[in-house]
Amino acid sequence: MTAEIICVGTELLLGNTLNTNAQYLAQQLASLGIPHYFQTVVGDNLQRIHQVIDIALKRAEILIFTGGLGPTPDDLTTEAVASFFQIPLEEKREIIEEIAGKFAARGQIMPENNRKQALIPAGARVIPNPTGTAPGFILQPYKDIVNHPQQKLTIVTLPGVPSEMKRMWEETVIAFLESQGWGKEKIYSEMMRFRGIGESALATKVNHLFSLTNPTVAPYASPGEVKLRVSAKATSVEEARKIMNPIVEEIKAIAGEDYVGSDDDTLERVVGKLLQQRGETVSVAESCTGGGIGHMITSVPGSSAYFCGGIIAYSNEVKIRQLGVEVTAIEKFGAVSETVAKQMAWGVKERLGTSWGIGVTGIAGPGGGSENKPVGLVYVGIAQPDGDVVAYEFRFGENRSRDVIRQLTCGEALDKLRRHLLKG
Amino acid sequence: MTAEIICVGTELLLGNTLNTNAQYLAQQLASLGIPHYFQTVVGDNLQRIHQVIDIALKRAEILIFTGGLGPTPDDLTTEAVASFFQIPLEEKREIIEEIAGKFAARGQIMPENNRKQALIPAGARVIPNPTGTAPGFILQPYKDIVNHPQQKLTIVTLPGVPSEMKRMWEETVIAFLESQGWGKEKIYSEMMRFRGIGESALATKVNHLFSLTNPTVAPYASPGEVKLRVSAKATSVEEARKIMNPIVEEIKAIAGEDYVGSDDDTLERVVGKLLQQRGETVSVAESCTGGGIGHMITSVPGSSAYFCGGIIAYSNEVKIRQLGVEVTAIEKFGAVSETVAKQMAWGVKERLGTSWGIGVTGIAGPGGGSENKPVGLVYVGIAQPDGDVVAYEFRFGENRSRDVIRQLTCGEALDKLRRHLLKG
Numbered sequence: 084m085t086a087e088i089i090c091v092g093t094e095l096l097l098g099n100t101l102n103t104n105a106q107y108l109a110q111q112l113a114s115l116g117i118p119h120y121f122q123t124v125v126g127d128n129l130q131r132i133h134q135v136i137d138i139a140l141k142r143a144e145i146l147i148f149t150g151g152l153g154p155t156p157d158d159l160t161t162e163a164v165a166s167f168f169q170i171p172l173e174e175k176r177e178i179i180e181e182i183a184g185k186f187a188a189r190g191q192i193m194p195e196n197n198r199k200q201a202l203i204p205a206g207a208r209v210i211p212n213p214t215g216t217a218p219g220f221i222l223q224p225y226k227d228i229v230n231h232p233q234q235k236l237t238i239v240t241l242p243g244v245p246s247e248m249k250r251m252w253e254e255t256v257i258a259f260l261e262s263q264g265w266g267k268e269k270i271y272s273e274m275m276r277f278r279g280i281g282e283s284a285l286a287t288k289v290n291h292l293f294s295l296t297n298p299t300v301a302p303y304a305s306p307g308e309v310k311l312r313v314s315a316k317a318t319s320v321e322e323a324r325k326i327m328n329p330i331v332e333e334i335k336a337i338a339g340e341d342y343v344g345s346d347d348d349t350l351e352r353v354v355g356k357l358l359q360q361r362g363e364t365v366s367v368a369e370s371c372t373g374g375g376i377g378h379m380i381t382s383v384p385g386s387s388a389y390f391c392g393g394i395i396a397y398s399n400e401v402k403i404r405q406l407g408v409e410v411t412a413i414e415k416f417g418a419v420s421e422t423v424a425k426q427m428a429w430g431v432k433e434r435l436g437t438s439w440g441i442g443v444t445g446i447a448g449p450g451g452g453s454e455n456k457p458v459g460l461v462y463v464g465i466a467q468p469d470g471d472v473v474a475y476e477f478r479f480g481e482n483r484s485r486d487v488i489r490q491l492t493c494g495e496a497l498d499k500l501r502r503h504l505l506k507g
Numbered sequence: 508m509t510a511e512i513i514c515v516g517t518e519l520l521l522g523n524t525l526n527t528n529a530q531y532l533a534q535q536l537a538s539l540g541i542p543h544y545f546q547t548v549v550g551d552n553l554q555r556i557h558q559v560i561d562i563a564l565k566r567a568e569i570l571i572f573t574g575g576l577g578p579t580p581d582d583l584t585t586e587a588v589a590s591f592f593q594i595p596l597e598e599k600r601e602i603i604e605e606i607a608g609k610f611a612a613r614g615q616i617m618p619e620n621n622r623k624q625a626l627i628p629a630g631a632r633v634i635p636n637p638t639g640t641a642p643g644f645i646l647q648p649y650k651d652i653v654n655h656p657q658q659k660l661t662i663v664t665l666p667g668v669p670s671e672m673k674r675m676w677e678e679t680v681i682a683f684l685e686s687q688g689w690g691k692e693k694i695y696s697e698m699m700r701f702r703g704i705g706e707s708a709l710a711t712k713v714n715h716l717f718s719l720t721n722p723t724v725a726p727y728a729s730p731g732e733v734k735l736r737v738s739a740k741a742t743s744v745e746e747a748r749k750i751m752n753p754i755v756e757e758i759k760a761i762a763g764e765d766y767v768g769s770d771d772d773t774l775e776r777v778v779g780k781l782l783q784q785r786g787e788t789v790s791v792a793e794s795c796t797g798g799g800i801g802h803m804i805t806s807v808p809g810s811s812a813y814f815c816g817g818i819i820a821y822s823n824e825v826k827i828r829q830l831g832v833e834v835t836a837i838e839k840f841g842a843v844s845e846t847v848a849k850q851m852a853w854g855v856k857e858r859l860g861t862s863w864g865i866g867v868t869g870i871a872g873p874g875g876g877s878e879n880k881p882v883g884l885v886y887v888g889i890a891q892p893d894g895d896v897v898a899y900e901f902r903f904g905e906n907r908s909r910d911v912i913r914q915l916t917c918g919e920a921l922d923k924l925r926r927h928l929l930k931g
Contacts, residue, residue, distance in 0.1 A: 123546070448808070
């Protein structure tokens with residue numbers, strides 16, 4: 084029993100709309116354990132919607148449409164489904180009354196073209212739309228034809244407005260799918276996050292797990308972060324955990340400190356939890372990141388428990404006056420140097436009175452690089468509670484964008500702190 | 508000459524990844540005037556990628572793939588294209604050297620499985636990937652077969668990482684498509700940015716422009732920002748400008764100060780330009796935004812010309828000690844108050860010696876709100892060169908997320924500064 088997602092709308096083909104509906108429905112199908120292997124986007128064109136139906140019903144049994152249910156002449160989904168299966172459209176009086184009632188509630192009269200939204204293929208079940216005017220429907224065109232090879236074929240239509248679509252999916256479609264016996268075995272998953280290791284290097288270490296079938300293990304990458312998704316097919320969350328846990332533990336053992344956390348445990352949350360466990364605080368001194376590390380730390384609700392603030396020291400003068408960086412250090416080593424990163428970390432820790440201090444200085448580009456100090460060169464200083472200050476050098480590469488270099492710098496700075504916090 | 512967008516990746520079917528690539532490519536094709544009628548998403552499965560190619564080449568002549576070019580065994584796009592057209596794969600020595608060089612530049616050795624990324628179908632043209640390890644390719648499998656009905660069939664493969672894909676599209680693919688004579692009549696557009704006015708309010712003011720056909724005017728909205736896209740179909744940028752300019756000027760006149768800038772002229776760039784024109788500087792004192800305003804200002808290359816830094820004053824103690832906020836002001840009015848916002852703005856301007864100072868304090872939530880001071884209440888103080896300090900109150904609403912409230916706060920703070928800078 085597989086599904087296919089079909090999104091209808093010329094605005095998707097023009098790139099005016101980001102297709103968040105496909106992602107939502109994909110997540111929903113995955114969690115219900117209903118596999119789907121294809122998604123199709125098609126414009127507001129009757130003939131091409133017919134083509135898409137023709138292809139989809141050969142490879143899927145549940146066709147889920149979004150979009151094309153509006154009141155305008157270019158909204159064609161209902162008409163296309165009905166004409167493809169040669170089923171007549173019926174005007175539903177109760178839908179007209181409901182739509183007219185919604186307009187009346189806003190003190191308006193229903194425009195004549197909204198009558199179109201009350202047309203439903205004969206024999207279809209209406210999916211009520213509590214917030215908008217476009218109802219959807221569930222149609223099983225061959226349900227009553229015994230031994231028809233596509234007897235179970237199910238068409239679901241939903242509007243394109245994401246909030247309406249989601250509510251109708253949650254309130255009507257899930258229950259219908261479950262009533263058909265689909266979605267009994269669901270897919271549960273844990274997204275494991277890693278830092279300080281590349282996608283290939285991690286993949287090499289856990290290569291033997293990629294061939295598993297239940298649970299499955301799959302890699303994902305974004306700048307600075309690699310993820311492994313461990314998924315299990317099961318009838319309950321407890322059963323799923325039993326299937327996943329041994330593999331999750333094995334991966335944790337393999338990855339060691341490179342494992343950051345899972346699911347909602349982002350880097351900034353994990354750093355916050357570790358600081359709270361230790362009863363410690365941190366402050367930041369930021370040059371090239373301009374406040375990005377502070378912004379990241381404070382994205383976590385309750386971060387005031389361990390973060391009091393910091394100094395954005397973009398100019399040398401602020402580094403010197405607000406952080407106590409030595410003029411001679413800047414003259415001798417340059418503002419982008421190990422020494423200055425250390426002095427920044429120490430300065431902010433001392434002046435703000437925190438357990439830890441982070442100091443960051445680097446060349447984010449695109450200008451400002453030299454042969455000795457290319458774009459992408461970054462120093463992270465960590466001042467520790469015992470008074471020790473260490474620094475780390477990163478070379479993110481001259482070909483990376485300013486945004487990516489700054490994003491990587493924020494992540495690496497917090498990750499270095501995380502690794503220090505893990506030590507006794 | 509029509510195209511089809513084919514996105515490869517099981518993560519799209521699982522809903523782990525939002526398909527921003529399809530939107531980007533759709534916009535690009537629209538701007539090149541190359542129609543496309545279908546988009547397909549398929550998982551990492553050789554047989555199903557074959558099925559998709561088989562369907563797509565019957566209805567399109569340019570097949571644009573994204574995803575599936577990585578180093579792991581489930582990256583199958585190259586293999587699928589080659590095997591479908593029965594073209595052997597060749598290992599490109601220069602690609603291996605380039606990938607190895609990228610690892611070496613980061614002090615790493617290339618993992619063996621990255622060799623896979625150097626396999627390219629014989630006769631294909633390599634699309635260099637300046638930032639990542641996965642090159643793409645352009646293949647015209649029937650180019651040399653005279654009178655072949657699909658002689659013009661063109662396969663383009665790009666990686667799934669959006670930043671890599673975009674750069675490769677812009678640096679290589681557009682020029683290739685143009686060299687083939689595609690994209691002669693293009694769609695040129697100007698994206699106009701507005702602040703301080705809602706989408707409906709702006710739409711009402713420019714309603715008479717929405718029915719134009721060349722240029723067209725279409726609205727877009729994101730938190731805090733409204734945009735109008737003015738687009739013209741033309742054979743040259745000069746012709747397009749002639750078509751668009753009268754409408755752009757009309758909209759500017761209607762919007763007044765609510766118009767921020769167009770295209771690359773984001774709020775932070777416009778603020779930077781205005782400061783530079785006036786030969787002035789700014790510093791920031793941030794509480795609830797935690798460094799976000801500084802991060803935004805410094806996202807602009809060359810921002811050191813007008814930004815020296817700031818104080819992240821998350822705790823009251825930092826507000827008092829680093830900014831000179833009066834203890835009595837916090838006791839009397841609370842940390843989230845007009846008075847404290849003003850004192851923060853004044854304090855950072857004085858201590859960092861800048862022309863302007865921005866001070867921000869608010870309740871980003873989800874906790875910390877009260878009846879009098881609900882979540883979403885934010886004060887922005889602006890300290891001016893003449894010594895005057897003003898404050899603005901915002902109530903973004905308790906139902907907004909912490910992220911959105913912080914994002915709105917950063918934008919409104921910079922927008923208030925922009926409006927001050929526009930005055931004589």
